[in-house]
Structures are given as structure tokens and as C-alpha cells.
Amino acid sequence: MGRAMLHPDTLCARAGEKLDRIVGGVTTPIHTASAYMRADVGGTAAYRYPRYNNIPTQDAPAEKIAALEGAQAGLVAASGMAAEAVALLAVLAAGDHVVFQADLYGGTHHFLSVELPRLGIEYTLVANADAASLEAAVQANTRAVYVETPSNPLFHVVDLAAVADLARRRGLVSIADNTFASPINQNPLALGFDLVVHSGTKYLNGHSDLNCGAVVGSRALMDKVRERAVDYGVTLNVYDCFLLERGMKTLALRMARHNASAMALADFLSGHRLVSRVFYPGLPDHPGHAVAARQMRGFGGMLSFELDCSPKRARKAVASLELILEAVSLGGVESLICFPCETSHAKMPPDERRRQGISDTLIRFSTGIEDAADLMADLEQAFARAMRDG
Ligand SMILES: Cc1ncc(COP(=O)(O)O)c(C=O)c1O
Known part of the structure; x- marks a missing residue:
């Protein structure tokens, strides 16, 4: 064969x-x-x-x-x-x-x-x-x-x-x-x-x-x-x-779950009143969606979003997560969240970061293989706590 x-x-x-x-x-x-x-x-x-x-x-x-x-x-x-x-x-x-x-x-x-x-x-x-x-x-x-x-x-x-x-x-x-x-x-x-x-x-x-x-x-x-x-x-x-x-050996299995959960989370975040922007190539309104749909078989497990609140509250929201871990890196079985300005792009000069649209409140999310409903529930409780306690 x-x-x-x-x-x-x-x-x-x-x-x-x-x-x-x-x-x-x-x-x-x-x-x-x-x-x-x-x-x-x-x-x-x-x-x-x-x-x-x-x-x-x-x-x-x-x-x-x-x-x-x-x-x-x-x-x-x-x-x-x-x-x-x-x-x-x-x-x-x-x-x-x-x-x-x-x-x-x-x-x-x-x-x-x-x-x-x-x-x-x-x-x-x-x-x-x-x-x-x-x-x-x-x-x-x-x-x-x-x-x-x-x-x-x-x-x-x-x-x-x-x-x-x-x-x-x-x-x-x-x-x-x-x-x-x-x-x-x-x-x-x-x-x-x-x-x-x-x-x-x-x-x-x-x-x-x-x-x-x-x-x-x-x-x-x-x-x-x-x-x-x-x-x-x-x-x-x-x-x-x-x-x-x-x-x-489990890459294909994992990617199927990453793709499905990230799509579900992108939809959830897009419809959330506290979220101002979601960046995910699987969303039809993403500027690269048509090209992505042509050249990709799945849209991946990574997405970013911005909260409609002050940087202080955005930080509070991330700190309030119980299941999702705040950490650098991506692509693992566990969901990770970070602020790119402090992690992946910390070495990029701030003016270059701003030119590229990477704000200090941009949050990057690496969707793990946990159940998507549990991830949404964690985000929901963290957003609620940040808005309440501010
Ligand atoms: C898109 C991309 N390329 C390359 C690298 C560098 O990989 P490594 O950290 O394994 O050297 C990273 C690390 O985050 C990355 O996100």
C-alpha cells in the first residue's frame, strides 16, 4: 500500500x-x-x-x-x-x-x-x-x-x-x-x-x-x-x-477538536455583549475568511478578542479564569490565554505593535481539547466577575 x-x-x-x-x-x-x-x-x-x-x-x-x-x-x-x-x-x-x-x-x-x-x-x-x-x-x-x-x-x-x-x-x-x-x-x-x-x-x-x-x-x-x-x-x-x-500520533484527532471548539468559542464571543472584536478566520466577517476557506481544511484552534472595557477590567477578567490558564505558548491540550503585548510580542517595539493593531488589551486564546461548554462557562463567570468587581 x-x-x-x-x-x-x-x-x-x-x-x-x-x-x-x-x-x-x-x-x-x-x-x-x-x-x-x-x-x-x-x-x-x-x-x-x-x-x-x-x-x-x-x-x-x-x-x-x-x-x-x-x-x-x-x-x-x-x-x-x-x-x-x-x-x-x-x-x-x-x-x-x-x-x-x-x-x-x-x-x-x-x-x-x-x-x-x-x-x-x-x-x-x-x-x-x-x-x-x-x-x-x-x-x-x-x-x-x-x-x-x-x-x-x-x-x-x-x-x-x-x-x-x-x-x-x-x-x-x-x-x-x-x-x-x-x-x-x-x-x-x-x-x-x-x-x-x-x-x-x-x-x-x-x-x-x-x-x-x-x-x-x-x-x-x-x-x-x-x-x-x-x-x-x-x-x-x-x-x-x-x-x-x-x-x-493524535494530531489529526486533536486538530478536529481544536477546530470545532475554536469555531464555537468565536461564535460565543462574537455574540457576547462585553466583547468588542473577535479575530478568527472561520468567522464569515473576518477579512481573510474567503482565502482561508479556500486554502484551509479547518480554521484552527487559535483566536483573539478585545473586551469592551478598560485595560484594568480586561486584566481582571483574565485573572478571574478558573479553568483556562494564563500562560505563553499555544497548541496544547489545555486552553491557554495571554496578552500578546506581554508575551509573544513583548520584544516587538511598542510603536510597531500599535501599527500592527496589537493593542494592550488584545487577548489571545489557544483553545484546548476540553469541552467547549466548560470553556464558555469559565469565560462567562470571569467576565461577570470582572464587571462586578472592576
Ligand atoms: C508562529 C510561530 N512561529 C515560530 C515560533 C517559535 O517557536 P519556538 O518557541 O518553538 O522556538 C512561535 C512561538 O511561539 C510561533 O508562535
Whole structure:
């Protein structure tokens, strides 16, 4: 049975598995060795060393992500930032230029504004990125275009097929951060992108208990990414590889619940008298809804909203939650809530945050897999308490 024909649920459960051939175990063993014997004295043909990313325990999650994204090859890295860094450095060198959409994860924004200039790489940030405005920023020395969709934390939706087309026409490498959507909801490579990066810390692992990242793409490009990954030593250790592979076995199941609950919560919040705005690509009045409906199979588990009250009361509301946890990060089984201005975008200069529409009262919500009715009840009691006690 050709693995290429298997459905995403099956790929989550089985793709990449390296069954234990010694004792017949049905899971991938954790290979702890950092040194492997030569083939002619009892080892295997592949030269194996953890930093070279070729230990079977590392291959298993990398191949699972590649299968889910429809990629020829993939590798896992120590964090989402490590994955982004090696993807960018694989295609950029001193004197090159890269075009980014402006509304990016704050850590990505910090990386490009601090690290790229140190390496002699120029960049342009494009607000409200659509293919035409991204193309307008292309220069003679532009080598790549990088987008994140839906974006963090306002859910700007980029038309991936249109950006892939512009990249092809202008000879650029196109890179998409697919963290928020997950490969269950969206596959940029199928729409013509060259590389996809993930913070595997989020939905891929899904249990808020490790930091990891991944890059997938064509074999030719991934050879370059792998070279950077080996040089910079962004290895993911085998214990975390094991956790990541195990977490991904339930990715499709989890995403179905995340998608359904976030939609229900977006509807609940939209109809709530204390909520002034809701940002969720699944809502028909979201500016990116039509494009999202075309390129996504589900709208994801992330949403943001603003309360129609003072910042003090908004804070009180979040502090009054009993079930939902106030914490950074996203994509886990437990619902998390945060103020992006203090967390994901704390490193972004305040004027840039304001320019992007990230107010100090914007609240970001990562819908977990709890029952949606319990989440709504928690929000309702917290809003009521904030309004009463102010
Ligand atoms: C969209 C997005 N991309 C990349 C990252 C970076 O991932 P990591 O924290 O695993 O390095 C994050 C982290 O929050 C993110 O939200």
C-alpha cells in the first residue's frame, strides 16, 4: 500500500515509524548512543551521529511531518526558532535581500531585525501582506519571501497560492510558517511553496511539554537546510524526538477538536455583549475568511478578542479564569490565554505593535481539547466577575 495514498489520520498514527526489529516492539525505540560503529564492524551503512540528524529516533518524527506536509524530506530541530534560522540561512547569504510579511510571531521579528543585519542580509517588512504588495518589495538581490498564515495574533490570512506564484515568477524561495494552521488544516507545499517551517512546540507535539521545530521541503533544498542544521548544531535530542513522535500520533484527532471548539468559542464571543472584536478566520466577517476557506481544511484552534472595557477590567477578567490558564505558548491540550503585548510580542517595539493593531488589551486564546461548554462557562463567570468587581 503506497504511503503517499494514505489519509492524514493514518499518517499521524503510522508515517515515519521505525519499528523495533530486535524485540518486535510496535513503537520507535529511543536510540541513546551518540557514537555508532562503522558498517564493516557491526554498524549500519548510514553514518550516524545525533548532530547529523540521522538517528532513527530523529528520522521518525521528521518523516511523519514530511509525510503530513507532502514533502520529499524534513528535519526536526531544537525549537521553532532553530528551524526558522536554518531554513533562512540555507537560502540567504551576505548581500541578499528577503521579503517578510510584517505581522509575524514576535520572536521571528526579533530574529530578522537583529540577526539578519549582523550577517549582512537585508530585509523588507510588508504590512497587510498580499501577493502584490510582497512583490512590490522585491529587489534585484531578493532571494526569498517568508510568510506566516494565519498570523500571530491577529490572524491575517495570506493567499499562499498567489505568493507561491509570485515566488516562482521572480525566482525566489518561498517559505511559510505553518505553525498556527498545522499540517492537518493547511499544506503550503501543495499550493506551490518551497519550504515549510513549524514550531513543533505547539500543535505538532500538542502537550505543552517540549520545545522543538521542523523544516520540510524538496530534497534539494533540504540538503542545504540540513547542512546549516549540522553546522549550527540545532539538533533535537532523542528523548524529545520520542515525545514529538508520540504527540503527533493524535494530531489529526486533536486538530478536529481544536477546530470545532475554536469555531464555537468565536461564535460565543462574537455574540457576547462585553466583547468588542473577535479575530478568527472561520468567522464569515473576518477579512481573510474567503482565502482561508479556500486554502484551509479547518480554521484552527487559535483566536483573539478585545473586551469592551478598560485595560484594568480586561486584566481582571483574565485573572478571574478558573479553568483556562494564563500562560505563553499555544497548541496544547489545555486552553491557554495571554496578552500578546506581554508575551509573544513583548520584544516587538511598542510603536510597531500599535501599527500592527496589537493593542494592550488584545487577548489571545489557544483553545484546548476540553469541552467547549466548560470553556464558555469559565469565560462567562470571569467576565461577570470582572464587571462586578472592576
Ligand atoms: C508562529 C510561530 N512561529 C515560530 C515560533 C517559535 O517557536 P519556538 O518557541 O518553538 O522556538 C512561535 C512561538 O511561539 C510561533 O508562535
